[in-house]
Amino acid sequence: MSAGQNDLVGTFWPPLDEYKGQKSFFGGTAPLDVAVGYIVVIGFGFFFSVVTTVIVMADRLFSGNSTMTSEHFNTAGRMVKTGLTASVIVSQWTWAATLLQSSNVAWQYGVSGPFWYASGASIQILLFGVLAISLKKVAPSAHTMCEIVLARWGKTAHITFLFFAFSANIIVTSMLLLGGAATVEALTGMDYRLASFLIPWGVIIYTAAGGLHATFIASYLHTMIIFGVLVAMILIVYIKTYSSDMVYDMLDENISYSPDECATIFSPGGNTPDETFYEEGKYACGRVEGNAQGSYLTMLSGGGLMFGIINIIGNFGTVFVDQSYWQSAIAAKPTSAAKGYFLGGICWFSIPFSLATSLGLSSIALLLPITKEEAGSGLVPPAVATHLMGPVGSWLILIMLFMAIVSTGSAESIAVSSLISYDIYRTYINPDATGAQILRISRIVIVLFGLFMGLFSIALHEMGLNLGWVYLFMGIMIGSAVIPLWNMMTWKKASGTGAVVAAWGGLVLAMIGWIVGAVVQSGKVTVASLGTNEVMLSGNLIAIFSSGIIHAIWSIFIDPQDYDFSELDKNINLVENDMSGLGTDQQDPEMLDKAYKWITRRGYILSFLLIIVWPVLSVPAGIFSKSYFAFWVLISIVWGFGAACAITFIPIFESSEEIFKVGSGIINYLLCRGKPPNDDKDAPRPTKSIEDPEEAPVTAA
Secondary structure, eight states, X not given: OOHHHHHTBTTTBSSOGGGTTOSSSSTTOOSSOHHHHHIIIIIIHHHHHHHHHHHHHHHHHHTTOOOOOHHHHHHGGGOBOHHHHHHXXXXXXXXXXXXXXXXXXXXXXXXXXXXXXXXXXXXXXXXHHHHHHHHHHXXXXXXXXHHHHHHHHOHHHHHXXXXXXXXXXXXXXXXXXXXXXXXXXXXXXXXXXXXXXXXXXXHHHHHHHHHHHHHHHHHHHHHHXXXXXXXXXXXXXXXXXOOHHHHHHHHHHHTTOOHHHHHHHTSSSSSOSTTOOOOTTTSSOSOOTTBGGGOSSBSOBHHHHHHHHHHHHHHHHHHHTOHHHHXXXXXXXXXXXXXXXXXXXXXXXXXXXXXXXXXXXHHHHTTOOOOHHHHHTTOHHHHHHHHHHTHHHHHHHHHHHHHHHHHHHHHHHHHHHHIIIIIIIIIIIOTTOOHHHHHHHHHHHHHHHHHHHHHHHHHHHHTTOOHXXXXXXXXXXXXXXXXXXXXXXXXXXXXXHHHXXXXXXXXXXXXXXXHHHHHHHHSSOOHHHHTSHHHHHHHHHHHHHHHHHHHHHIIIIIXXXXXXXXXXXXXXOOSSOBOTTOSTTTTOHHHHHHHHHHHHHHHHHHHHIIIIIHHHHHGGGOBOOHHHHHHHHHHHHHHHHHHHHHHHHHHHHHTHHHHHHHHHHHHHHHTTXXXXXXXXXXXXXXXXXXXXXXXXXXXOO
């Protein structure tokens, strides 16, 4: 430490005087008034519901289509463009965990944590682009992934994958509410049970009113706000308050502290280890076990690598098995599906990487009294933001978090409503259901699912399960469905019976391996023993690989198929024969083959670069030098700014004509210069009876 830095110890340089004797950062005292919690949870929810609903209504009235059908409610017209598709993907994939858990792993492992969170959860989006364009080729009329399962493999497989699809939706929504409610309680003092119950209402209203189209518009608005806060946090940490060199010095100094020095820092007076409340592992103080030389400034981290593997495997399940991602692929234009997922994956990378590289590393550098329990509950970002910016920081993190919760929550709600409407109600209860009946069921399910998830998240919290635990567990629960679903869309030999055996067999084997691992490691089965990295890793690995092996063996040696993919879409029926997005131009085989090759090459190459090449190139650096760390931070800043610009402006540029049309229509109507072009509420949507589907009006995306 330099002489100048030494003069700043206690006020600007850690250990900070203001936290002397403080056992935890929040310590049961919220930095914001409880009224703020109600304002954000209820006020913001209502505000965005009104704004989104008004935008959707204006688009329907002035873009040439005012009829809401069940097809449009659940597919958004199948004509969403690249920029909005990317924005929606970023929004759907930005969970509470993205904002909170990414900084938790930075708190645990240092620079490797944000990287492995970002890279380990970006490749799934990049690779799902392959399935998105495959869907456009072989099942363009589909509403859900389980419809495709039924059309190819029959009812037994259909019921099996419905179970895994619902499991994915419930797990994702649980994480949203667990992390969100914990943060709202920590920042405002609002009871987490009340927060869990009220948060879904910010989603229910506009999703039930406008369906998938409303979800997409809201997701774009939410994503802009999330990136706005992200950029603000980067600027505060690395430009306004500190610099990369200062953060480097503080991180380097942190690992120099001995256990006795850490005990002194975390003691009532901060001057003596007597009566210390310090426990090894409770605070981020001193050397990091499993990291090269105990440093936070290295990619050579055993714990970070282990988390990365768990992250990669677990997140394949929550993308490939989650209906919301299939629904976004269904909604996208064929020419936009592949590019939208590719752009979305690249832009999303910046959120956990840039945010955790700033807020997560700052929490360690500043030696804030954040406990392991607080970090596990996702409270690292609000703690750092509150320290750096006071109540304003708390407000920004709370708003950012709420945007993530409601955007992903709305996608999960519409996904569940589609599964129940098409795969349960229409398939098993009322095969002759009309569009109006399906639309009514969809809206009822959205409301009921929101209420159910509020209660379910409370139950999980009472069981002692936090955001970090559920995040690591998700791959064990749904990972066994990943490879069979991939094979369904890409392999003509894939057996339906083999898929069922693989999915259930992989789940059972994963559960057994998970529980046995806990017994072997800890000698007992508890929430804590089941939640260790090693035990979670074993369960995740068994789930995905055992399933893949079982399905391959069954399809090659026991029940080989020779499926004709050209027959798949013939087994999927539309309800109102709404042909939006299904015209001849959208189904051009040459165009689809070109798009498939485009995403296959780029998706595989970029995935390889992110999870293999980048980490390998970081190994020779060992412990980062000050200049290497500065370059690392620069990448996070540039990537964050670039992604923010892309996600904000590309959708506006692509839809400028439609935006101008709607805007001018509103102005003319308000000035009594005319009436909405589609004032006839009964005007039909394009159907198969129209000779040239391309001349039919479609909803602007």
